[in-house]
Amino acid sequence: MFNLTHPKLVTLAEAEGYAEVVDFLEDYAQGSIVPAICMAPDCDHTADLEPDQRAGFCEACGRPTMKSGLVIAGMN
Template sequence: MFNLTHPKLVTLAEAEGFGGTTDFLEAYALDGIVPAICMAPDCDHTADLEPDQRAGFCEACGRPSMKSGLVIAGVI
């Protein structure tokens, strides 16, 4: 099941300059490196990571909380 309205996915799509999450997913669906966002409530740090990343290291807050936009949306 896809989740295109998750607040962190919306924030990530906006940070990448997209008007919506659908456009974001269409742009990155087949890429080898995709935007990811920190899932910690008090951090919105973004970075380019692997499409299947679920617990990447956040350079801003130091937690293993980076998640790919494709994972957040439920594509992967």
């Protein structure tokens, strides 16, 4: 089941310059490096990480809370 309305996914897509989450996902669906966002409530740091990243290190807040946009959407 895909989740295209998760607030962090919407924030990530907007940070990457996309008005629509679907357009963001179409562009990165086959990428080897994709945008990720920190899932901590008080942090929206973004970075380019692996498509299956679920617990990457956030350089802004220091927590293992970075998640790929594809993972948030349920695509990976």
